[in-house]
Structure formats: C-alpha cells, structure tokens
Amino acid sequence: xxxxxxxxxxxxxxxxSGEADAWSELIARFEGRLLxxxxxxxxxxxxxxxxxxxxxxxxLNSLPNFEDSRPLESYLFSIAAHKLTDHLRREGRRPTLPMxxxxxxxAWEPPDRARAVSSMMRSGERRAHEETALVAALSQxxxxxxxxxxxxxxxxxxxxxVRGWANRxxxxxxxxxxxxxxxxxxxxxxxxxxxxxKQDLSEDVFPELFESE
Amino acid sequence: MPTPIAQTDLESYLDEGLPIEEMxxxxxxxxxxxxxxxxxxxxxxxxxxxxxxxxxxxxxHRLSCPTREHLGSFLLGVLDKDLxxxxxxxxxxxxxxxCQANFNDLKSRQAEEPSTSEARRKKYFQSSAxxxxxx
Numbered sequence: 001x002x003x004x005x006x007x008x009x010x011x012x013x014x015x016x017s018g019e020a021d022a023w024s025e026l027i028a029r030f031e032g033r034l035l036x037x038x039x040x041x042x043x044x045x046x047x048x049x050x051x052x053x054x055x056x057x058x059x060l061n062s063l064p065n066f067e068d069s070r071p072l073e074s075y076l077f078s079i080a081a082h083k084l085t086d087h088l089r090r091e092g093r094r095p096t097l098p099m100x101x102x103x104x105x106x107a108w109e110p111p112d113r114a115r116a117v118s119s120m121m122r123s124g125e126r127r128a129h130e131e132t133a134l135v136a137a138l139s140q141x142x143x144x145x146x147x148x149x150x151x152x153x154x155x156x157x158x159x160x161x162v163r164g165w166a167n168r169x170x171x172x173x174x175x176x177x178x179x180x181x182x183x184x185x186x187x188x189x190x191x192x193x194x195x196x197x198k199q200d201l202s203e204d205v206f207p208e209l210f211e212s213e
Numbered sequence: 214m215p216t217p218i219a220q221t222d223l224e225s226y227l228d229e230g231l232p233i234e235e236m237x238x239x240x241x242x243x244x245x246x247x248x249x250x251x252x253x254x255x256x257x258x259x260x261x262x263x264x265x266x267x268x269x270x271x272x273x274h275r276l277s278c279p280t281r282e283h284l285g286s287f288l289l290g291v292l293d294k295d296l297x298x299x300x301x302x303x304x305x306x307x308x309x310x311x312c313q314a315n316f317n318d319l320k321s322r323q324a325e326e327p328s329t330s331e332a333r334r335k336k337y338f339q340s341s342a343x344x345x346x347x348x
Contacts, residue, residue, distance in 0.1 A: 018346035020338075027337045032322060032330065037314035040233050049333060056337050060344040074275055077311050081229035095243045095250070127263040134267065135274050142277050151299035158277055158307050161268045164221025173306060192267075208267055 008072040016063060027056060030076050037077060038084045051087050055080040130205045137195035141188060152176075156184050218242060223253050224269050232308030278309060284316050 014022035034055055039048035058079045059066075066075065088094035145154045152174060159170045160181070167185065171178040193209050203210045218239060225231045226239045243249055260269075271277070279287075279300060286292050287300045303309050304316060322330075 015345065020342055020345065023342060023345055024334070024338050027334050027341075031334055031337055032318040033311075033314045035333070036317040036321065037310060040310075040313070040317070041229070041236065049336070053337055053340055056341045057344060060341055071275075074311075077314075078273075084229055094240060124263070131265065131270060134270050135276065138267075138271055138274075138276050149295060151295045154277060155299050155302040155307075158303065162221075162272050162277075163225075163307055164219050164268060174302070206267060 005072075009068055012063075012066065012068065012072065015060075023060075030073065031056075033073075034076060034080050037080055038087075041084060042087070047087065051080065051083050054083045054087075058083060130201055133196060133199040133201055134192075134206060137192050137199075140195065141191055153184050156181055157188055160185055218249065220252070220256075221266075221268055223249070224256055224266065225272065227253065227256060228269075228272065230272055230310060232310070232313075235308065275311065277303075278312050279303065281315050281319070284312065285319055288316065288319050 011022055011026055015026060031052055034052045035048050038051040038055075039045060042048050042051070055076065059076060062079070085094060089096060142154065145151075145157075156170055156174055156176070159165045159173065160167070165173075167178050167181045170176075171181045174181075189209060196206065196209060222231060222235065222239065226236060229236070231239070239249075243253070259265075265273075283292070283296075283300070287297065290297075292300065304313055
C-alpha cells in the first residue's frame with residue numbers, strides 16, 4: 001500500500017481542525033469496507049455496526065498520535081482489528097492469552113532465531129529504521145514484479161512468505177514445479193539480502209533472510 | 214491447504230489476518246491446547262521486544278495488496294488473465310481479509326439501497342462527532 005495519499009492527508013488535516021464535513025466524508029468513504037471486515041467474522045450486522053462505531057471513535061481518540069506517513073485505510077483496519085478482537089474476547093469466542101510464557105526471560109525467542117537475541121535491546125528508533133529498510137527493499141521488489149506483469153511469481157511469494165506455506169504446497173496450488181518455486185524464493189531472498197546489506201544492517205536483524213545462505 | 218497450525222498462521226491470527234474459517238479453526242484449537250497458547254504468548258513477547266518476521270512486516274504494511282481500483286476492475290471482469298488469476302489467489306487462497314472486505318464492500322454498494330448506508334453513516338456520525346477536536 002502506498003503512503004498516505006495527498007487527498008487523505010488533506011482530509012485528516014481537516015478532521016484535525018474539527019471540520020464536521022470532513023469527518024462525515026471519512027465515514028462515508030470507509031464505513032462500508034470496515035463493516036465488511038468485521039461482519040464476516042461476527043456473522044451479525046448489529047454487532048458489526050457496533051464494532052465499526054467503536055473503530056471510528058478509536059480513530060478520533062488516537063488522531064493526535066496518527067502519523068501522516070501511514071496509509072489511512074491500513075490504520076483504520078488496524079483499529080478495527082483491535083476492536084474486533086476486544087469484542088470477540090468479551091463474547092468469550094477469542095481466548096485471552098497468558099501474558100508470560102515462563103520464567104526464562106528469553107523464552108520468547110524461537111529456537112532457530114538465536115542470533116536475534118542481541119536485537120532485543122535495540123532502541124525503538126533503531127528498530128523503526130530497520131523495519132523501514134526492510135519495507136523499502138520488499139516494496140522495491142514487489143513493484144518490480146508488478147511492472148513486469150509477473151503476477152504468478154508475486155502470488156507464489158505471497159503464499160511462501162505471508163502465509164508461510166511450504167514450497168510443495170505452493171507448487172501444488174499454483175500448478176508449478178517445486179523447483180520453480182524454490183528458484184523464485186532463492187532469487188527473491190538474494191535480492192532482499194542485497195538491498196538490506198546496502199543499508200548496513202546487521203544479519204541479526206532479520207535472521208530468516210540469511211538462513212538459506 | 215496444509216492442516217497443521219504453523220507459526221505464520223499464529224502470527225496472522227494475532228493480527229486478525231487469516232481467512233475467517235482459519236481464524237475459527239485456531240480459536241477452537243486454542244481452547245484445549247496449552248502449547249499453542251504458549252506459542253502465541255511467545256510471539257507477543259517477541260513482538261514486544263521489537264523482533265518481527267519478514268511475513269509480519271509484509272502483511273502489516275500490506276505491501277502487495279491490490280488497490281481498490283484494481284479490485285473494482287476485478288469485480289467488473291476487465292483485468293487480463295494473469296492479473297485475474299493473481300487476484301483470485303490473493304483474495305481466495307491467501308485470504309487477505311482487508312482486500313476481501315474492500316471487494317465485498319464494492320459488491321454490496323452495487324446491491325444495497327442508498328438509504329440503508331445513509332442511515333448507518335448518520336448513526337456513526339452522530340455517535341462520534343462530539344469527539345472532534347478533542348486532541
């Protein structure tokens with residue numbers, strides 16, 4: 001998703017200054033998609049409307065902290081996801097998770113990511129820089145695939161990295177050979193590694209990028 | 214579709230990012246599976262420490278999500294074959310919830326009476342306008 005479009009930026013600025021018309025415009029633009037998002041999960045229109053209502057209130061309350069560089073739609077969806085989670089917890093449908101995982105302070109660390117331990121103490125600013133670098137690298141590669149019309153490759157990479165499917169399952173789903181899927185994955189990771197290295201980031205930051213090396 | 218619940222599935226679950234039937238499947242499993250609950254708590258703790266996987270960053274920033282205009286063209290059936298197949302995978306196999314919501318909204322705008330959505334918008338506005346300029 002692109003960063004906040006100029007029209008959205010202007011709309012947010014008008015809402016910040018208290019313009020009721022701008023608020024009404026934002027509601028008209030986004031309520032339908034937000035309702036579709038929560039309703040699919042709740043299965044009931046009335047509860048869905050309640051959650052959307054809470055989402056809009058949540059947006060207004062968080063407006064002083066909203067960063068203009070953030071896409072507006074994604075921000076609204078993230079608020080809706082939180083409100084939906086709260087609603088499902090209240091209904092008892094979504095279990096409440098334990099806050100701690102054990103006595104060990106590093107119990108959060110997946111076994112194959114031991115190298116990332118050192119990154120635990122990184123500053124918030126540093127983490128934001130690292131994430132920005134990864135987003136830039138991924139966006140560059142995704143835009144490259146789009147501009148070349150390599151849609152099947154993009155679908156393949158989404159299933160591998162966003163859904164975490166195994167090569168074999170992706171190959172079966174997209175009717176490709178496993179070798180082709182493996183080649184796509186290898187080539188993509190190599191490009192992302194190169195781009196991330198150019199930013200002088202340590203391998204510890206995103207260890208999964210370097211696991212196959 | 215793989216049946217075991219993978220780490221990536223749990224990460225997506227925490228973000229309300231899985232297809233609805235997958236969300237329900239994980240919720241059912243969580244009720245009886247203490248190990249799965251610990252796994253989820255571990256992901257939360259890892260995130261609190263600022264460590265995120267490539268997939269989480271990709272999903273959170275919606276880096277490959279099609280635009281609403283593309284979704285509209287898909288609805289109208291005017292995209293070329295390769296892009297149409299990609300949209301089908303993104304919506305139905307990847308199960309991108311936000312794109313599904315946009316797509317369903319576009320569909321319902323064609324079918325819904327304008328007075329129904331107007332009444333909803335009015336309700337949202339009336340319940341929230343008092344919070345304008347609060348910050």
